[in-house]
Amino acid sequence: MKSVYIIGRDTLPQSISLGEGEQLSLTIVYASALEGAPAEADIPLTVSLDGRGASLDIAGLYICKGESRLRLKVDVRHNACGCTSRQLFKGLVADQAKAVFDGLVYVAHGAQKTSAAQESHAILLSAGAVAENRPQLEIYADDVECSHGATCGQLNDDELFYMRSRGIPEDEARRLQILSFLSPVLSRLPEDLAESIMK
């Protein structure tokens, strides 16, 4: 499997099953301004951890501008014991665009020693932009470690003013803030791709 999927260029499988001890690391990228990116994208993905000790490390980055629409529906299903999943989604939503993250972590009955973490954060860059985070946990086992965090906010004004007070122009200060917000996911991408996304 590839490790980086760019929506509009690569075909992301809708469902993936991981067997015993299997490890998967993948990064999904959607940037409405990238060549070939659809203005509307509905991305359903199910990853099932079906074998003991399987591990998933998934990240996503989205930048929605104009009138673009993105819906990411990620189901991570822990069906076996001792599996680990890590999810990190970061997005920017500008103009009149809309992004929805629907993330389900499902832990089946008997899937003990599960460790699952899910984080999803979005930043709105304009008043007309919309981002929705809908994290869900469905847990039917008792010996599990699950965490999730979801935020949806704006660039921090105090940080922005601090940088400007040191002479950093407003647009560059915003760019630094955006870079720092996206960097945990950007750093997973090849440099040229990261650069073209940040243009």
Add this chain to the structure above:
Amino acid sequence: MNEVLLEIKDLHAGIEGKEILKGVNLTIRRGEIHAVMGPNGAGKSTLSAVLAGKPSYTVTSGSVTFAGKDLLAMSPEERAWAGLFLSFQYPVEIPGVSFTAFMKAALAAKRKAAGLPELSPAEFLRLLKEKMAFVQMKPEFIKREVGVGFSGGEKKRAEVFQMAMLEPVLSILDETDSGLDVDALRIVAEGVMNLHTEQTSAIVITHYQRLLDYIVPDVVHVLKDGVIVRTAGRELVAQIEEKGYEGIL
């Protein structure tokens, strides 16, 4: 007498519809150090923030002239380029932005505005090291994210380090002494004094005489309820220390 660097006339300003500065008048000439003292909530930090151009504050009337220019018409970054520097009472943390990248961007923007070429990476590094040594900042700080994991005292030291890097014409030190132990206070204060010249001025906001023993003010103001209620020479500092604000008014 030296020329006037900063002239504040009847400044009224506030935040979220609440008036905090209620007619501040202040004239600072080049080379002068002015102390601004006053009880908590008097509006000292508001005055700093308004001078630095914090967008959440609204100026309702009055004027501020800085080096002959209308300060209030300038953006925060333009004020920095013109040589204004605010050492924050509560320095901001910027997770994810390295101190080096931050300082590089600030210096490059300032040099660009002054029509100077960008420093080479080697020149920048040399300057960085020189200025860090100046405030005795541990070299490892530069590798960290801005303010993240700094103690209260380290944050204040980092403010004076930035001041040393940017070489401002007017420095506003908003309670730079709070959170500093005696040694750190001396280092920071000596740093400020070493940067001070006949051409530069400073506004030192503090509650304590101990900072003003190092940074000796020419003029002392007491701000209360948004107005300057008393202006005198440096002898006022000892009187305040002895009698409190109520005792001297």
